Structure formats: C-alpha cells, structure tokens
Amino acid sequence: MSIARSAWLSALAAFEAAARQQNFAHAAAELHLTASAVSHQVRKLESLLGVTLFKRHARGVSLTPAGRMLADAAGNALADLDGIFGALRPRSDVVRIRIATLHSFAHSWLLPRLGDFTRQHPDIRLSVETDIALARFDDDGPDLAIRHGPGQWPDMSAQHLLDETLFPVASPDLPGVQEVGEAGDIARLPLIADMARQGWRDWFSAAGHRGVRLADMHTFVDSTDALQAAVCGLGATLARERIVAPWLADGRLVRLPGPVLPGRFAYYLVHPAHRRLSEPAALFARWLHERARENA
Template sequence: MALRADWLPALTAFESAARHQNFAHAAEELHLTASAVSHHVRKLESRLGVALFQRHARGVSLTAEGRQLADAAGSALADVEGVLRSLGGARDEQDRVRITTLHSLTYTWLLPRLPSFLRAHPHIRLSVDTEIALTRFDDGGPDLGIRHGPGHWPGLTSHLLMDEGLFPVASPAYVDLPNLHTPADIARQPLIADHARQGWHDWFRAANVHGAKFEERFTFSDTTDAMNAAVHGLGVSLARSRIATPYLERGQLVRLPGPILTARWSYYAVYPSHRRLRPAAQALLDWLLDIARG
C-alpha cells in the first residue's frame, strides 16, 4: 500500500493521540479540536480496515494493531523531526561564532563592548570559551581566538589588537596607601601577582628599584582575581592596563607612583591560516580590529 500525502495529517493526529492516550490532549498539542482528531483517526481506521483504539467511558487505549502502527509512526516522525532540526541547525550554525579568549580580557574588556557588536549584527550568536588551556583550532573548534603573546603561532594568522602597560594599583581604602610615595615604598608592601611571565621583577627594574627584597604574598592564575584581591585590600597588585581600566574608572583601584612599563606581549586576534573565515566570524574580526583601533 503506497503512502499518499493525504495520509500524513491522519497519521500525525493518530501518533499524537497514541502518545497521549487522549484525543483532547492530542488536539491541544496539534492546535485542533478533539472532534477533528477523532475524525482523522476514524478515517485512518476506515482506510486500514482495522480498529486502532478501543473506546471506553474513561478514554481510549490502543489495540494491538494500534500499538504496532504507533511504534512505527512515532519512530518515523521522530526521524523526520530530527532531520528538520539538523537542517535548521546547520543554517543557524552559519550565524554562530565560536571564540576562545582569556577570562580576564572577556570580563573587563570584551563583555562591556559586545552590546555594540550585537546591535550591528543581531543575527549573530556567540559562544565564548575562556578555558586556561590553549584551544586547538581543529574542525569543529573555535573560529577565532584572542591570545596574549608575541604574535607568532604556527598555523595561525594573527592580527594585532592592542598593546598594554604594567603599573601598580591598590584599593583607595588600602591601609598603608598614605605611605606609598615612591616605588621603593611599594616594594615593602605585600604584593599580588599573576602567572604572567612579565611581573614585579621587571617593573621594579624599570622603576630603578634595585636590590630590594619584596614578597609576592598572593599569586593568582587569572589577572581579574589579582585585581579583585587588591580591591579587597590584600596588598598592591601589578595591573595590566586593559584589565585594570574598569576598576580604575569605578574607583575600586587607584594607580600608585611609578612608571608604566610597556609589556613585551600584546593581544592578537588569531584564526587558522588554512581556513577561510565564515562571514559571521569575519564580521566579528572586523569589529574587534575596529574597536581596538578606537
């Protein structure tokens, strides 16, 4: 028996009624009336020449033939729905951009600026990965990355986004703040550091503080944690200009005496050299370069 197109409404109504064991609930799901569902089921029973439901005062229940058809119809419709979802998902994926970056830069620099990108590109969806380990740009991996480093990574094309500088900061409520007049005074404080390769040794050298014994009492893997430690008065932190800006603007931290040391490393937007960026990813890259220049 060939399955004609006009069987599909009846099969859809039957499959829903079989799942719910209730015509009224099936009607609600399909936005039909209960009588319309009942009509579809009776039409199907008439064409097949078998009873699909046993009807009784408390509702309906499937016959053996009804159970057999319900299993087949449910499986077939689920397969069709899955294919439709995947086809729609493939189209949606064209508008999704996966970006891997640093948590500190995401929190303090990227997130405050993203609303302007989404206003210009409301159809683009973003997935942001801030895992500490460097993400591999394999198939199915991120489209773009923002990395902090020298600017050269094998297999990646890189675009300079911005440089940064290093300088000491502390909470305006820090207990010893009135006594911090020179870089040498800072060396006597409990210091807060992160895991970056350039740190307090480099800054004191740039500040002409030589031979001083200083204590890095707190060390954090993430720069925002180092900033927050300073906000809470735990000591003096060596700030990175791009990360510290919102803390300074909100008055949570103040810059202390001493030079701004130009960092050896900068921030770069990167992506696989062998792969052409999709339009959505290219739009994000163009935006990143534009706001970084601004």
C-alpha cells in the same frame, strides 16, 4: 513492575494534549489523529497505570486528581524535551561565531563592547569561550581566537590588536596605601601576583629598585581574580591597562606611584593560516580591529 517505555510513550503524548486542551477532539486535531484514536490511547494509559485519568461527561472531559498529577509532570517533561530538540536541531537562519580568548580579556575589554557588534549584526550569535590554554583549531574548534603573546604561533595567522602596559594598583582602603609616596614604598605593602611572565620584579627594576626584597605573595592564575583580590584588601597588584579599566573607572582600585611598564606581549587576533575565515567571522574580525584602533 516497571512498564516498558514503548508501551506508554505515544499514549502519554495523546494524554498530555488532551489534558491541555480538556477536549479529545481538539487534541486529535493538534496531533493529526481522530478523536477515537486519542480516546483509545488515553484508555490504554489508564489501563497500564490502573487509575482513571479523566472524568467523562456530556460536555467533554475533566482531569481526576491522578490525571492532574500526571498532566503536570508530562507537560513539564515534554516542554523540556521540546527545548532540547530545538537546541539540537540546526537552524538555517542562525549564524554563529565561536571566539576563544582569555577570561580576563573577555570580562574587562571584550564584553563591554560586544553590544555594539550585536546591534550592527542582530542575526549573528556569539559563543565566547574562555580558557588559559591555547585554543585548538580542529574541526570542532573556534572560528578565531584572541591571544596574549609574542604574535608568532606555528601555522597561525596573527594580526596585532592591542599593546599592553603594566602598573601597580590597590584598593584605596588598603592599610598603608596612603603612605605610598614613590615606587619603592610599594614594596612595604602586601603584594598580589598572577601567573603572567612579567611581574613585580620586572616592574621594580623598571622603577630603579633592582634587587628589592619581596615577601611571599598571594598568587592567582587569572588576572581578574588578582584584581578582585586587591579590591578585597589582600594587597596591591600589578595591573594590565586593558584589563583594569573597569576597576579604575568605578573607584574600586586606584593607581599607585611609579612607572608604566611596557608589556612584553600584546593581544593578537588568531586563526589557522590555511583556513579562510567565514564571512560572519570576517565581519567580527573587522569590527574587532575597528574597536582596537579606537583604543590604541
């Protein structure tokens, strides 16, 4: 037969403190109870369970094997609950900013620079949310978003951050990549695509190869996955300047011959036009514009 929680919850708290302190008086002081009240709660728990949890002796108390088993479980459970209570309880000394953006931009451009912001503002905590869908700015939505697009969204204030360019890249170990001497040779390589609105046909047209025949491609929703697929040797991919930088810097990918294609879209800092940014969010926005100007 199970025991109702209301019958043992308070007794378990008294037992856990006594087990940790190995002393009823010290446990009582911690719980703001009397030693006799702690002893009563422990005896109540022993009666409910039908086991002896403590050995009582002149110098104090010590746990029995059954008591040690329960003490370990109770200590872990109460520590977990303390952590959850702390996470749920709002803290007046913590300021949090919620930022929504694409995973590819967060991974390759934003995260490598965020240490600078946290060093300048150690009291601000950031929540970075990544999704391919546009962020919804309702009551539970983010403070601001970094979007890749045309720069005009209904009811949104959009401030330009960065333009984008596209060019082909591949692993230096991809078979056939050493034989690529000009843009047209790339069509003979296996190609990788992402779900962006500008792709290989746009680039080949800019390179002067209109109507080039392209084989079916491996396709990835996220640009970082397409880049990693290229690293793994699945083929060449059309990379975005702001996203590919870490892969080029460490040599996992190399640029291939051909033109740089101006991006049809750019990156914008976005928030609802009717809502004034909080001071912490405005600080982040100013910092973001400074970093963007350094990388324009």
